[in-house]
Amino acid sequence: MIKAKAWALRKHFDGFPKDGDFELKEEQLPALKDGEVLLEAVFLSVDPYMRPYSRVRMKEGDVMIGTQVAKVVESRNSSFAVGSYLVSRCGWRTHSISDGKDLTPLLSDWPENIPKSLALGTLGMPGLTALYGLMEVCEIKAGETVLVNAAAGAVGSVVGQIAKIKGCKVIGCAGSDEKIAYLKEIGFDEVFNYKTVSSLEDALKKASPDGYDCLFENVGGHFSSVAIPQMKTFGRIAVCGSISLYNDTTPQTGPYVQPHMIFKQLRMEGFLVHRWEHKNVESLKQLMAWVKEGKLKYSEHITTGFDKMPAAFMGMLKGDNIGKAIVKV
Numbered sequence: 001m002i003k004a005k006a007w008a009l010r011k012h013f014d015g016f017p018k019d020g021d022f023e024l025k026e027e028q029l030p031a032l033k034d035g036e037v038l039l040e041a042v043f044l045s046v047d048p049y050m051r052p053y054s055r056v057r058m059k060e061g062d063v064m065i066g067t068q069v070a071k072v073v074e075s076r077n078s079s080f081a082v083g084s085y086l087v088s089r090c091g092w093r094t095h096s097i098s099d100g101k102d103l104t105p106l107l108s109d110w111p112e113n114i115p116k117s118l119a120l121g122t123l124g125m126p127g128l129t130a131l132y133g134l135m136e137v138c139e140i141k142a143g144e145t146v147l148v149n150a151a152a153g154a155v156g157s158v159v160g161q162i163a164k165i166k167g168c169k170v171i172g173c174a175g176s177d178e179k180i181a182y183l184k185e186i187g188f189d190e191v192f193n194y195k196t197v198s199s200l201e202d203a204l205k206k207a208s209p210d211g212y213d214c215l216f217e218n219v220g221g222h223f224s225s226v227a228i229p230q231m232k233t234f235g236r237i238a239v240c241g242s243i244s245l246y247n248d249t250t251p252q253t254g255p256y257v258q259p260h261m262i263f264k265q266l267r268m269e270g271f272l273v274h275r276w277e278h279k280n281v282e283s284l285k286q287l288m289a290w291v292k293e294g295k296l297k298y299s300e301h302i303t304t305g306f307d308k309m310p311a312a313f314m315g316m317l318k319g320d321n322i323g324k325a326i327v328k329v
């Protein structure tokens with residue numbers, strides 16, 4: 001018998017999450033049945049989507065949703081060998097039992113020198129989000145100018161680097177000088193700290209006086225209102241996230257963007273990474289190839305200890321992370 005630990009949503013978040021909204025539970029796991037595997041969490045992901053999804057997908061008392069890289073510690077399923085690693089969507093749990101249906105094995109030739117935690121970041125859902133948002137939604141072309149916000153995060157840092165690989169000029173902004181230094185290091189052309197510039201509008205104009213062909217939108221709200229008027233004619237906006245709105249208790253209001261959309265003939269499209277799930281294996285191989293070639297660099301903000309899951313989640317929402325926010329058990 002295994003005693004698993006799990007973090008549950010004790011109380012729905014009201015505004016920014018608080019320690020008291022989470023509750024650590026113990027679960028007694030039964031013996032495995034035929035076709036099942038026992039998983040042990042090695043790395044867990046904390047992601048922005050957990051904040052808005054908690055409201056629509058969870059009720060109080062449910063275990064927090066989320067993915068993890070897990071190790072198979074016992075198996076009664078011939079598709080999953082003991083000792084193998086995979087990505088599981090079992091939530092914030094130290095141990096879990098699966099019938100194998102919701103499990104994604106890591107790429108078969110995963111190199112020893114590449115951390116398996118990247119399967120939750122650059123070589124996982126956030127990396128795929130960056131790739132699909134740029135290639136499928138923005139349809140970037142060499143020579144274009146791409147703007148990305150939350151640029152030093154899990155998605156944003158990959159967006160900027162793929163756009164550079166594809167021959168674009170990349171402008172990124174983030175919320176600390178340390179993040180700005182990191183963005184320069186990984187090849188962004190122009191960067192600024194949105195928290196310290198005196199005018200966001202002037203900073204965007206200075207970074208690209210001719211405007212922007214593509215906006216990879218991770219933040220939304222005020223940023224969008226200021227950036228959209230600076231799009232070029234026929235510009236494309238990939239609405240990936242709106243983290244500046246996730247903790248609002250009352251909705252923010254305009255300025256409204258429709259006149260700019262019309263007169264500049266802009267295209268704005270929201271998307272979820274799962275739309276292109278059928279392409280994931282080939283896309284992950286592409287991301288892995290870039291990582292191996294040194295063209296796609298990664299950074300991780302690792303918090304150690306399953307007991308620190310809520311702190312790591314809240315820290316990520318506040319902007320503590322450079323690259324992907326991960327919890328190592």
Ligand SMILES: NC(=O)c1ccc[n+]([C@@H]2O[C@H](COP(=O)([O-])OP(=O)(O)OC[C@H]3O[C@@H](n4cnc5c(N)ncnc54)[C@H](OP(=O)(O)O)[C@@H]3O)[C@@H](O)[C@H]2O)c1
Nearest residue numbers: 048153154155174175218240241242243244271272273319
């Ligand atoms: N559509 C999809 O399928 C999909 C998939 C994955 C992620 N997403 C979205 O993509 C965005 C980035 O996700 P991620 O996993 O890469 O997270 P992340 O960027 O690694 O972490 C979140 C970052 O957001 C920034 N932030 C927080 N509050 C902000 C605010 N009020 N204004 C501006 N920036 C703020 C912080 O960086 P600073 O220090 O720079 O403020 C923080 O580090 C999120 O909006 C997420 O919901 C969408």
